[in-house]
Amino acid sequence: MNFQTGDHVEITCEGRTVDGVVSLASPSGMSLVLSFEAVLNNHGGIMPVLRCDDSNYIAVLSGAQVIVRSKNHERH
Secondary structure, three states: OOOOOEEEEEEEEEOOEEEEEEEOOOOOOOOOEEEEEEEEEOEEEEEEEEOOOOOOOEEOOOOOOOEEEEEEOOOO
16 A cells, blocks of 8 residues: 555554654655654654555664554545
């Protein structure tokens, strides 16, 4: 699934799930910048990630696995 800038998402990292927004998405969808109102894996409110398969990403700074799911059911 390719996310686009502005998509509302559910972000799971290290067993914690929060709501967030795709602040920036590459045209290929391989890299995203996620914004959220929380601290996940020592990322305070923003986390750059790279896609490793359909719904799993890797946090660029820490290497932690991140699951991103769409909350825009009408768009995806």
